[in-house]
Amino acid sequence: MENVQAILLATGETDKLQPLTATVPSPMLPITDRPVMLYAIELLARQGFKEMAVSLYHLAGDVEAYLGNGQRWGVTLNYLLQRDAWGSAGALKWAQPALNQTFVVMPADVLVDVDLEAALAQHRQRQSKATVVVHHFATDGAPGVCPDENGRIQSTVTNGSHPTVYPTGVYIFEPEILNYIPARRQFGILEQLVPALLEAGIAVDTYQMSGYWNRLATFQDYHAAQRHVLYSAWGHAEGLEGLPALNFPSLEGRQIAQGIWVGRNHMIHPSVRLSPPIFIGQNCQIGSDVELGPEVVVGSNVVIDEEATISRSTILDHTYVGQLVNIDGRFVNKNLIVDKVTAESTRVVDQFLLGQVNSLVDNRFQRLWDVSFSLLLLLLTLVVTVPVSLLLLLTNGRIFERVERVGGWPDALLAGSVMDLQRFALWRFCVRKKDGRTTRLGRFLKNWEIYRLPELWNVLKGDLRLVGVKPLTEEDVRQISDVWQQKRHESSPGFTGLWYIQTRPDSSLDEILIADAYYVATRNWREDLKLLSQTPAAWWRRLRRSSIPMPV
Template sequence: MIIIKAIIMAGGKGTRLKPLTCSMPKPMVPILNKPTMEYTIQLLKQHEIKDIAVTIAHLPTVITDYFATGKKWGVNLEYFIEDVPLGTGGSVKNAENFIDDTFIVLSGDSLTDINIEKALAFHKSRQSKATLILKNEPVPIEYGVVITNADGKVTRFLEKPSWGEVFSNTINTGMYILEPEVLQYYQKGENFDFSKDLFPKLLADEIPMYGYITEDYWSDVGALNSYTQTHFDILEGKVNIEIDGHQIEDGIWIGEGTQLSSQVILNSPVYIGKNCILQEGSKLDAYTVIGDYSTISKDVSIKRSIIWSHSKIGKDTHCRGAVICNNVETKKNVEIYENAVIGEGSQLAEGVIVKPDIKLWPHKKIDENTIVNQNLVWGTKASKTIFGYKDVSGQINIEISPEFASRLGTAFASSLKEESTIIISSDSFHASHLIKNALMTGIASTGAGVMDIGSVVMPANRFAVRHFKGNGGVHVRMDYTDHNLVHIELVDKNGANIQRAAEREIENLFNREDFKRCNADQIKSVIHIENFKDFYISNGMKLLKNISDLKRKAPTILISCKSEAIQQLTSEFLRSIGCGVQEDYRIKGFAKAKDYLMDMKQQVVMGNVDLGAMITEDGEKLILIDKQGRVIQQEKYDALTAMMLLKEGNKNKLILPYTSPYMIEKMAKDHNVEVMRVKSNPASIMNAMLSTEEQGISQYILSYNATWAIGMILDFLVERNMVLEDLVNEMPDLYYIKEKIPCDWQDKGRVIRQLVEDNESQNIELFEGVKIKDERGWALILPDSEKPLFNIYTEGFSEEYAQELSLFFREKVKELLKNQGQ
């Protein structure tokens, strides 16, 4: 074997692992009573790699005091300390003097049993300058995804992609085999990252760079769930490492000096460290790990839990799925539930209950019979995505409680710059007001300003944020289908939904409770805006050029919406511009919107109205019905509004989501108008529309403000002496199909990767999901960002072609879902 040197990156703070990492750097967090980094050193020694550099930054002496020169492990350790964070690449560059030939980079805070010899042989056989060690991961969105060709050559990088960008499930493990010359791209002391900075440059310069896909074990011990799962994997024998202690029977390891009462029950797999005491009646169920010098008292029950060293668990305590750090003491009758973490040195008195997901920071003292249902004092929550497709939603007083809302408001305000003002609103339900008030409390606690515009609709909040030059906005509304479901929507300073990067920042602040706090004299009074609805209506009227003509023609519109507030607002707006309005409240009696649309279509065709308009309950989307009974919704509505914009003649750019039909793009090109395709999430679409907004008809308003959009459409029609069916008659035929295929979350990355591989010779695009084109049209397979399913969009040059494409890719996805072996 070729002998090389190694660099272990051990500078991580372990923020997501707190409170496990309050007093130690992440590489020192114990796995089966040994620091995570110790396993990395043992792996290198196993492969005859003895010269090892260790890059350290956070609490460096904890690492150097434990490992010293490395003599105990038969290796030579040399330390390189960063005074300021340098990034993954910068930290390795800091150790450049240590490097003289090919070297391997490993992380001190991940666990692996990789066969380094095989990876090195791959690196040499490809004459690679940088080999990334990759792993297939079922749910890859929290990692960097790397795309390679059949020979293993790297062709593309995606850093923590959304589901729409998951073109493979092959992730970057953070382990690399490198040649020294690749570090010449940067200067020593520069802050740079391998995956974000160096590797893209190597790719652009066509430097030989390959991905070695390992089937060996690898786990990023970076969050509580992966930390506990790593223990379980070791106990199940999934990791090729030696477990310290005597295996007294299959799956049960006991350390030296440990005393077991004859009446102790052990259900494998179980690991117990050295010099522990287990008293009679105690029961350790599967996947329990006990640290050295710990005491388990009488009648204690522990399951799927990890208890560190020098802890004492009191009589009749029950512990389920928790982590208990060093030197913790619980008295009797304590209950600790799933995903709870008890910080080092904490003391839990008799009868304490620690609820699921609760984190106690080190050295907390909890009084008798206390129910702990919030983090003490600064917390980190096991990684959980708060945001859905476009908002935060959940059951009132269950997922979305006043406490939750207060924390969310605090996190949102903490993510904004100093001296921010947030515009807040809700619908008229009491539950919405409850959550709105809690949000305002959280926002105000940071010193940010709050402007309450009262009970209005979501588009009015967006308008208010822009009009008052707010730094962001929040709107709360109840769901009209599930009356206990509440929606909280956050917008940026433009009134558009916040981007995914902002969502991640808010989620991180929320989970860590890393909030801004202000003094009493910095708390601002809430500004209440009265009668904002009237102001909103008058500003909508200002957008129209032909109100006098509208009043003369007085078209009659049939309006329906599940939200009475939106229906009444729209009716008031339309009457103010001279329209006749018929309101239909019967929509609430229909289980499905499509069933009501059939009924509404008959009313429009047979009734004394000029057109029908059904508005979604958030007040943003619009479905039209013309006098001939044609229903214009979603893609047809987008095509109709695109025609209006093109006829207006002052639009220099049309924004289309990536899922939109090419028919609309062709219309734009026929008018010499540039088309800008964007990701299909609302934030990307809104921000792109707002950035290209011109005077006149607004694509943004037509797409996201149903009330004003109806006014704009009527204004456009009356100016040209047209009716809606005239415009619909001009629309080209559209052969477009949307379908949904259910799947497991873990299958998404695998299926997308297989689709990419199977269609490499085809005309494919990897902008969002996988778009495959042929002579019949195109198909887009897009993993849903919020639900366990695939969205399949197809458009054909004829109805027959569209059906063929849809059927083929629907069956293809189903086939791949069945084939678990690939």
């Protein structure tokens, strides 16, 4: 959109929906197996925004790893990373250098179906400096404002009062309002900025939207959002309970019956009983005599064992639901279960009831592919490895060396602590003498990266996969502390991967962890094939950057 900028507030600073948001940033909470933030991105993209700023704070790496540069949605995302929590207005102050014209503020952890074109038209027609997008309806506890008959705010209203309208978290501002926000200080838009503007005599207008809005403040709100998307996509007016349907409900799956959607690569037993509306993500296994529905959302890579019963609930990605387990009105994330009404949570220690599973792509077919392709590569590289082995034996007396590395969690059902990570030894051509000095031949092998070819034997053994995260030393692993960094442990280490394609041999650990986190968030077999095909070109780029001494 011309002459208008957009900024997404994805800082996740509020403590809503705990303990779920302790490990899942609120903008990444799935609505029908898609992060809620995607609804905001797609809404902006449909209304002409091609470039967006994104403010990040809590679990920032998870958000950036999943969204990347935004090209998958036809937009460009520019990230603004905060080291401290500055509040909603403080985030705008932090972004001030990037905001130099009229800009729209969108909350990334709220479901809001607003006509921005109409809101911007009113903002311009009134020559407003600040416009607050409001709704006439809200759930309990929502803060509100009191506008006059012309729609201009007279005062903000605290919780417990009876405001006329409720701010949705969407705002339109002119850049000069940023001067009323103190730098490096907690400052909220509704709580502090709007009162500061009113005190300074600056009119603050409201634009009343009529579409659907859900602030996702409670687990009841969260479930209501799930069911509303399902009923909107189904076209079931009765299920909408008088609320407006979403204009563009997005479900990444195929509708196999009225009100029932399933993703790719699913295995659903013929005896399963389905009561709409239901959404089932990709790579799911659902056993015999399972009962699902109504109002059930199942994420990707979920296993639901025989005779389980699930209704009015959400099962998040990579969750195992055991045999005969009955779930009603709950949110389940691996071994965490939360009541949607009381918000009481419990962690289930019995992994036969609830636990974590890896994606189906990480199982037998992946192993068969790794073994087959690594064998082929070993055969093709014999013309190199055999002469190198003979030269090393003659000049150094040793052919191979073993280096200790740390990999992913070995338990497929329940991930543990960092101390539970798998240890293994990488096989490499020996490039050093017994006293630790690198030989001339060793320098040549390292520069050409030929010394890594024996790692293909690790792929055969199962220590590595062809494509995965970078194998790290134990010292490097001990530096990993943030939750988003630890996500890398959900994937096995690989011979190649995004870390090899996008980083350099001298890249920092942070750069490697960002690449690994992005890989884990977006991995699938198509991406693995793409990364594998890009590896020769990446190897050549690395080669050209290095000096290549010839052995003497």
